[in-house]
């Protein structure tokens with residue numbers, strides 16, 4: 001690619017989706033071991049920008065210890081006659097895509113959650129300075145978004161400076177999100193779609209509505225509108241809502257049509273406000289996951305930064321693996337934090353009255369948006385660490401799901417013939433569009449599988465001690 005002759009590694013769309021494992025990495029920037037990290041785009045006045053200037057605050061890549069993890073911030077500042085503040089979120093989200101175009105550079109997640117790795121191979125080829133990464137970003141941004149006339153980038157690896165700007169970035173994200181609140185899905189005739197994450201989840205399409213923020217939490221309906229207007233052929237596009245098929249579940253003919261086309265026929269229907277049936281697909285960079293807990297008929301929620309084990313005994317990585325990949329999976333639902341603040345949040349499933357557990361940190365962030373009468377009825381890791389503790393907590397606090405247990409017990413009692421009464425109702429424990437099973441030298445692929453089980457036993461491979469119903 002002539003545009004990148006002076007860059008020691010290749011640059012191109014084929015590197016999107018490239019994973020870099022720990023053993024192959026030279027350094028890691030941000031990521032789960034680092035508390036403070038961020039990426040931020042700001043629109044400035046032309047005179048405030050020194051075009052194509054890269055500033056590095058803290059150690060550059062070549063000065064970093066091999067295999068080290070570093071605090072990290074990227075500040076992208078742009079100017080242009082037609083650029084408005086409204087576009088900051090859109091420009092910021094492109095950092096993810098363009099970093100991933102660089103051979104041997106992996107960028108995951110967004111905003112305050114970024115996680116980058118540089119491979120040993122690319123480092124050895126000479127990709128050893130942020131100056132080079134900055135050069136690539138300038139060229140990609142300016143060629144893809146010509147309304148950017150001037151641009152400067154600051155890479156920050158100094159812990160103190162990252163911390164200071166991190167706090168500022170959080171306030172900017174919050175202000176951006178707050179601006180997008182208030183508008184209702186019913187009040188617009190267009191939604192927006194995004195397929196930026198198809199490099200990692202090829203059948204995933206985000207449907208961004210005023211009240212269903214994108215899974216990554218980085219693109220609001222307003223950002224979608226701005227992105228589609230400046231780059232209509234780009235990864236963010238307009239979806240005409242079409243006919244309202246189901247106002248409760250959130251099904252629209254226009255959404256179904258576009259998602260079918262953009263997922264190449266894999267996903268044919270989407271219900272926007274539920275985690276069951278035809279839920280919105282989940283890519284891999286969702287901020288959190290809502291996971292169904294069959295034992296209590298409610299939802300747990302976990303965010304990416306949660307280091308502990310969830311109340312169902314699983315870490316975030318396992319729950320995220322069950323959720324990701326652009327599939328529609330009953331009861332495993334990728335969400336953004338901002339969607340939790342929306343009145344449409346899982347509204348078809350009962351919304352907040354169906355949420356039973358979430359980490360304290362998330363609860364604090366969304367507390368003002370949880371109906372007042374429910375706030376104290378929802379447990380955190382401090383009140384419940386196991387399903388049994390959770391059941392006790394929910395009963396003691398008269399959580400609305402407890403009523404459902406009674407209703408279900410009566411329904412089962414009435415429906416089941418006498419000889420079957422003692423068996424619990426089966427819950428779907430696995431649903432998958434494609435489920436490969438290897439057995440006896442054959443590979444069996446179950447399409448659109450839904451597996452029901454009367455009992456689920458989770459055992460740790462090393463010890464047989466942990467057994468849960």
Ligand code: SF4
Pocket residue numbers: 093194195196197198205206214215216217218219283285286
């Ligand atoms: S999560 Fe959705 S909105 Fe965000 S970048 Fe990925 S596809 Fe786009």
